[in-house]
Amino acid sequence: MKLPVYIGLLDEAEATLASSFRVVADGHGDEPDVHFILQTFAKKCDAHREALKPVIDRYGEDIEGEEEHRLTANGVKEVRSGPLALMLDLQDLYVLVNHIDVTWMMVGQAAKGARDTELQGVVEQCEGDSELEIRWLQTRMKQAAPQALLVAE
């Protein structure tokens, strides 16, 4: 059974996303909405990891073949500078969130197959959060794009 591999992936991806949110939040302190909302999102990632803990305890960690199973979505380690910086950094977060979103979907499918109601509950909560994060990132990038691409220097 390979579900534990994916649960481990999720845990790691949430940790990566949390630190990426915090890097972008800190690096764009001059954009107060970005700064504060990404901190809120980072806390949500922390909460998702908390919620996963009992599930991980039950299934155990399967680290066999960890390297080959790891996806290529890396976290944001530092913010960019220049007129496109905010948009590109948000776009990186967008990729990370979408990666997590689809991972939750797949784990959710397996949880249904396994009739694991506890895991289903966790998935439901976390999927809602990633969907909100995607919508917010889209809203903010829509706002930023014309100015950044047409007039910023």
Add this chain to the structure above:
Amino acid sequence: MTDRIADIWGERTPHGSGQAWPERVDQVLAEGLTDGDVDRWVQSACVLCSNGCGCDIAVKDGKLVGIRGRAQDRVNRGRLGPKGLYGSWQGEEHPDRLTRPLIRVDGRLVETDWDTAMGRIVERSKELLASKGPLSHGFYTSGQLFLEEYYALGMLGKAGIGTPHMDGNTRLCTATAAAALKESFGADGQPGSYTDIDECSAIFLYGHNMAETQTVLWSRVLDRLDGPNPPRLVCIDPRDTEVARRADVHLPVHPGTNLALMNGLVRELFANGWIDEDYIAEHTANVDQLRSVVEPWTPEKVAETCGVQAADVRRAAEIFGTEDRVLSTVLQGFYQSAHATASACQVDNLHLLRGMLGRPGCGLLQMNGQPTAQNNRECGADGDLPGFRNWENPQHVQDLARLWNVDPGIIPDWAPPTHALQIFRYVEQGSIELLWISATNPAVSMPQLERIRHILDQDSLFLVVQDIYLTETAQYADVVLPCAAWGEKTGTFTNADRTVHLSEKAVDPPGEARSDLDVFLEYARWMGFTDKDGRPLLDWSGPEDGFEAWKECSRGRPCDYTGLSYNKLRGGSGIQWPCTEGLPDGTERLYTDGGFPTAPEYCESFGHDLLTGATTGETEYKATVQPGKAWLKALDYTPPHEEPDADYPLRYTTGRTAYHFHTRTKTGRSRRLNDAAPEPWIEMSVEDAARAGCQEGDIARVTSRRGSLEVPVRVGDIRPGTVFAPFHYGYWDTSDGDTSDGGPHRAANELTITEWDPVSKQPLFKNAAVRVEKLRSGDGPSKAPDTTASRRATGAQR
């Protein structure tokens, strides 16, 4: 009439439930004049708060010489407040008035003629449009112009230039009112009416110091409180305001915790069954989510979070839950604080849960801060599209394009409209290079003033300012345009309960000053803005043309003006929109049938997530909406982002006094008003003052992470742990007369944080952390008014 500096609200004319508010005509004439000296009276309405009191202006020998309330007007029945009586015409007669255009030459502002000034603007504007396009232009306007002026500005910005960077200082005062109404009901529009004060059995004031911000409206409340069968009164405010002093229940919550209290009040309605199940089922959506969000907020948890008594939370909820006609009014204590939109939506929710909308006495007033803020929201000179149209609805954009006969592509509908603080951020980053500010003063009214001064002073910025005085902001301008004030131009405006008034020109403006409308029309002509057929985009010959054009724009929308005309507005009372052929007398209350403008093809907004401001989007909205039903929206409480800590142990909140309006541009130039509140102060509780070693009148330094002030201390009845500063005071009347850095600062917004509500984008002027240190002893008590919330401590606060 009593002296209305000492007796702010005037003599009582009590009335009982369901009785009409008696008339009481207030009048002031210039010294030495009597009624017989007045040549003529000219109809108008007052522009020194959002109440919109009908008035007549006295004219003698071509000069403004007095004012009196209009007895026949539904808003004030003849009354006027201290600002209207002593600061309207008096505040415009000062020798400081701008009478000629100014341009910057070798770093200094020098007088010039209109053609030179307008030529400079047009040259820079055309150059930028050619090299960078429309996104290089930003417009920041006011809550004090007239409807026709906003509509002209909205058209030239949206269909002439095509920039989404338009907003007003209404963002600072009333954006949350609009946002909450859109989130709950699908469109802006005040459900209630001022006459609900006459009919209600309970009044709730949420962060609304009505006694000072709308003094005439508070007179109406006082007349109910002192009449037979008075309404019960609940006040939510950290200060011991006049409202708090008359309240049955006062909840002096910590600034920043409104949402926790509101969630608790809503929870009590559910827990005690004080809800109208049938109304909820027939007219609302989302009740289960609301119920689950508020579930944890027991009165005890609210008490702990907000610093109030659990028993008081229960009493307040019981009043809301059991009285049969409750009126709610909301203002800056909610709008300028953390979770602004979510907290204001919870007020909407209280009314929806009890089915208390659209009936006499069951009013909901998401109030406005400024006299003409409503028109800015309606006409699209702020972030909205004209006529409460939805920028996410392509059909609405097409409608506008057809109306204006322009290519729909020019109307900026591709992203959320740019809110004020984002406009200033783009200026800071150098991507907006032409900023045009009309009739407002961000150098005093915006948060974090050191930063705002730096932005206005930037080399990359070409700054145009039009105003009646050389404000702190105008001092940074490249071109200053002298404008006509109230009484010197004609136009209409709409108050917080949708009452439309006509304000007629009584006298000529001084010198070469022109109306703001003429300035916008002139710019449009010089720029050669045309429609698809090559005809001028703005071919109005004057304000009445603008009003007629606006009527067409409003047709079929919630704010329908088609039944109004200048002639109809002359002679009688103001009239409430919607006013149409079928509703010729206007509309007292909205939503009388429990139907709401939420249908996707009609609504003004598809809504937002209250935590983040993420847009819902058309697809999701259409999938979830139940057309005609209101939304019960909810958000759990989390603490505000800046809370007291060891370095900055006190909560800082800003606000208003009864004697001044906005940044004192007019009221500071009225002798009576200036004498009543001549200089800034900070208010501290007895125990906080003692801890800082401060006594009444001592000079203190107040410091936040963003700056510091040096101002006298008023030891008052504010709740312990919180410090209050009036936001009106800037620098034009200080000894060095400018905002140059280095000298001690005194403007309250030196300390405020650059942060805004995620949905309404309204800045958080009431959430900062500060410390207070004594600098030196004073030579007497502070000059804070003793007639209002700022009066010296009486020990009233717990």
